[in-house]
Amino acid sequence: MTHERLIIIGAGPAGWTAAIYAARAGLSPLILTGPEPGGQLMTTTDVENYPGFVEAVTGPDLMAAMRGQAERVGTRVVEEAVEAVDFAASPLRVGPHTADAVIIATGAKARWLGLPSEEAFKGRGVSACATCDGFFFRGQDVAVVGGGNAAVEEALYLSGLCRSVTLIHRRDALRAEKIAQDRLFARKNIAVKWNAQVAEVVGDASGVTGVRLTTGEILGVTGLFVAIGHDPATAPFAGHVPLDSEGYIVVEPGTPCTAVPGVFAAGDVADKTYRQAITAAGMGCMAALEAERFLAH
């Protein structure tokens, strides 16, 4: 067992940014990387919207740079996954470690349809993030799967970039809020396929060329955006820090502060609205500044 001033759980943009700020504040943070050092961006190629790069940077290169920067300023890195915590204890317990303050930055994962053809075309036409990848499909025909607020928001966002958007929904009514539905139905280039599911993603060496629906119809699209929800990685924290009904860590609005003194949360684990590398990094910075203030008092 080691005692630390600050433990950061998770090594995506939120965790590495928190580590950079905490290390430069003299806190000598320990970061526990979990199963995916680098986080979600390790699974993508071009990132065109992270500021500071004239040419697109690849996800793995961006994360390697963040890690290198964090280590250079004094972050200690352990490739360990946290399975249990006790935040009622003093000091706080994180697996075999104790800490005066903890930043949770364990991210979230998109839910997928679970089709082999979806897996085969991930990153080649199949995406779970319109803000991230919509730009690559401008002027093209795309489809979105889902019926909640997220799916409607993705369809609206894409309709500003793409020639046409087809929303595929397995029921005959959307779950999204009425105001979002009104905006959706008012868009001329959005159509809805009701009572339909994706049976297969069709494509060739160039990427996705279409989507076969359970109704038998084939939609000619080059992009398929799956918007059926995300799962935040919060299992070890349930019962130790307040979670909302979808499992996200609850923070005081506009801050990374949880209801537990000394425990902060940053990035996708506490943000179901923006889910971007830059917003995760911004929250990581805020969490480190709050942790530094907490430890100083």
Ligand SMILES: Cc1cc2nc3c(=O)[nH]c(=O)nc-3n(C[C@H](O)[C@H](O)[C@H](O)COP(=O)(O)OP(=O)(O)OC[C@H]3O[C@@H](n4cnc5c(N)ncnc54)[C@H](O)[C@@H]3O)c2cc1C
């Ligand atoms: C394919 C893809 C493409 C994307 N493209 C873009 C893009 O172009 N631009 C953009 O801004 N955003 C993009 N995103 C979104 C972006 O990746 C996320 O918003 C961002 O990574 C969130 O950062 P995070 O630090 O909150 O969490 P994550 O990146 O999810 O990192 C979570 C970290 O927590 C660790 N962890 C999880 N559980 C535990 C545990 N129990 N113990 C210890 N550690 C744990 C993981 O190992 C990982 O290191 C993309 C996402 C995907 C999936």
